[in-house]
Amino acid sequence: MITSAISNSSGPDHASLKRPLARFKRQVERLEALKGISEHLSWDMQTYLPEKGINALAWKMKHLEMMQNRILRSEKLHDLLTELKERINELSPEDRAMVNLIAKAHERVTKVPKQLLEEFAEASVRGYSAWEIAKESNDFSKYEPHLEKLVSIVRSEIEHRGYKDSPYNLLLDDYEPGLTTKQLDHIFSRLKEELIPIISKIKNSKHKPESAFLFKAYDHGEQMRLSKVILEAMGFNFSESRLDESMHPFCSLFGPGDVRMTTFIYPKDIIHTLTSATHEGGHGLYDMGVDPKFYKTPLFDGASCAIHESQSRLYETIVGQGMPFWNHFFPILKEAFPEQLKDVSVEDFYKAINKVESSPIRIEADEVTYQLHVLIRYEIERDLIEGKLVVKDLPKVWNQKMQDYLGITPESDSRGVMQDVHWSEGSFGYFPSYTLGNLYAAQFYNTAKKEIPDLELEISKGNLIPLKNWLNEKVHRYGALETPGEIIKRVTGEPLNPDYFINYIKEKYEKLYP
Numbered sequence: 321m322i323t324s325a326i327s328n329s330s331g332p333d334h335a336s337l338k339r340p341l342a343r344f345k346r347q348v349e350r351l352e353a354l355k356g357i358s359e360h361l362s363w364d365m366q367t368y369l370p371e372k373g374i375n376a377l378a379w380k381m382k383h384l385e386m387m388q389n390r391i392l393r394s395e396k397l398h399d400l401l402t403e404l405k406e407r408i409n410e411l412s413p414e415d416r417a418m419v420n421l422i423a424k425a426h427e428r429v430t431k432v433p434k435q436l437l438e439e440f441a442e443a444s445v446r447g448y449s450a451w452e453i454a455k456e457s458n459d460f461s462k463y464e465p466h467l468e469k470l471v472s473i474v475r476s477e478i479e480h481r482g483y484k485d486s487p488y489n490l491l492l493d494d495y496e497p498g499l500t501t502k503q504l505d506h507i508f509s510r511l512k513e514e515l516i517p518i519i520s521k522i523k524n525s526k527h528k529p530e531s532a533f534l535f536k537a538y539d540h541g542e543q544m545r546l547s548k549v550i551l552e553a554m555g556f557n558f559s560e561s562r563l564d565e566s567m568h569p570f571c572s573l574f575g576p577g578d579v580r581m582t583t584f585i586y587p588k589d590i591i592h593t594l595t596s597a598t599h600e601g602g603h604g605l606y607d608m609g610v611d612p613k614f615y616k617t618p619l620f621d622g623a624s625c626a627i628h629e630s631q632s633r634l635y636e637t638i639v640g641q642g643m644p645f646w647n648h649f650f651p652i653l654k655e656a657f658p659e660q661l662k663d664v665s666v667e668d669f670y671k672a673i674n675k676v677e678s679s680p681i682r683i684e685a686d687e688v689t690y691q692l693h694v695l696i697r698y699e700i701e702r703d704l705i706e707g708k709l710v711v712k713d714l715p716k717v718w719n720q721k722m723q724d725y726l727g728i729t730p731e732s733d734s735r736g737v738m739q740d741v742h743w744s745e746g747s748f749g750y751f752p753s754y755t756l757g758n759l760y761a762a763q764f765y766n767t768a769k770k771e772i773p774d775l776e777l778e779i780s781k782g783n784l785i786p787l788k789n790w791l792n793e794k795v796h797r798y799g800a801l802e803t804p805g806e807i808i809k810r811v812t813g814e815p816l817n818p819d820y821f822i823n824y825i826k827e828k829y830e831k832l833y834p
């Protein structure tokens with residue numbers, strides 16, 4: 321429910337603005353409808369599409385994208401945007417945010433030559449398939465020319481669009497509006513100086529938690545049932561959401577009353593099955609909480625990738641890997657799997673699921689070492705885009721950084737520089753969102769603990785609703801109305817501050833590894 325915090329859009333003061341605004345909104349609605357249909361197709365593609373159906377689906381997707389670009393590129397939209405931007409201060413906050421978001425999308429498709437966009441689309445498809453082959457055969461040289469091409473296309477796209485200070489700033493701004501390389505350098509250097517000593521202390525610690533029981537065979541159906549039990553406790557109601565299975569879990573927001581999550585059920589890894597559910601559940605609660613009055617506008621969305629990731633990581637790590645949560649859920653888990661968890665106490669379980677270990681693979685990393693995996697990718701892609709690093713040197717630089725930050729060297733490039741898909745498709749600038757999400761999560765949670773009476777006591781009784789209600793009220797309902805910077809400041813009283821995450825890690829892991 322929306323109260324006074326979000327102004328009531330009663331329309332512009334000046335009658336002369338009414339017409340262009342109404343015409344603009346009609347264009348926006350058409351765009352949103354096309355985007356929504358694409359999302360349905362994309363959900364289908366990632367869930368139940370038979371292997372051979374991909375060409376038919378890709379054809380429809382391509383046409384939908386062309387239709388969206390035609391609207392975004394149109395003279396009509398251009399003129400309306402020019403008119404509305406001139407009088408932006410007379411608009412309501414909602415209309416202003418909408419104009420800014422559409423103007424950004426319009427600028428992207430108009431400033432970059434069509435030929436370059438097409439070149440990019442093709443290079444990213446080829447890059448992806450070359451990456452698959454190179455990764456499979458552990459041969460970086462098969463990937464190198466494709467990656468080189470993608471870097472050069474992205475760099476020239478940035479030149480066309482224009483940037484301030486660093487070309488990487490433009491990519492960052494696409495994912496995390498307003499964030500700069502300078503701010504990010506500061507955040508990561510803080511993390512580096514604090515986390516590296518913690519990791520080496522843990523490495524030398526006598527405490528080596530036993531975790532083999534997490535990796536026994538766990539029944540598929542029972543794991544799915546428990547995932548739903550947890551999601552229901554988080555506040556889901558399956559008349560307005562779904563949980564399906566897919567190779568790579570994700571969450572889609574289709575409209576009010578239709579939020580769909582997918583998960584992956586590991587045959588022999590109970591904790592990754594459950595964290596996959598809590599992670600997507602965090603995304604799902606955000607989506608479900610956006611004010612329905614924003615439907616059919618670009619505000620019916622999250623504020624940014626990192627703010628979205630803050631919601632998923634809050635439930636996955638801070639809540640879902642915390643002691644209060646397992647005080648309630650461990651007996652339920654043990655009842656479902658008495659054999660596998662025989663003689664395991666809740667303390668043993670808690671220690672096992674929070675085991676810290678340097679490993680070469682980012683997606684298998686614990687919450688402490690994870691940030692350094694992201695840091696390595698950030699430093700490399702920033703230097704690539706700024707022209708300070710050439711693709712040829714990537715394997716060498718990668719391994720050196722792994723050694724410096726995590727004290728290990730990957731046994732192969734497949735499990736090193738080629739492990740992630742992102743760059744192969746020309747996606748640069750996304751990686752920092754993962755770490756930013758963790759930082760936002762810790763800062764939000766710190767405020768939640770102060771504002772929700774007995775928050776962790778309630779969680780330990782299995783009552784996760786006060787947290788959901790608080791997040792609905794403070795974060796979710798605003799959708800994409802505010803920028804990430806505005807949200808964190810309004811909710812926590814200060815800009816993003818990595819100290820909340822650092823303190824959370826210190827406090828938790830000093831107890832686990834005394």
Ligand code: ZN
Pocket residue numbers: 599603629632
């Ligand atoms: Zn996520």
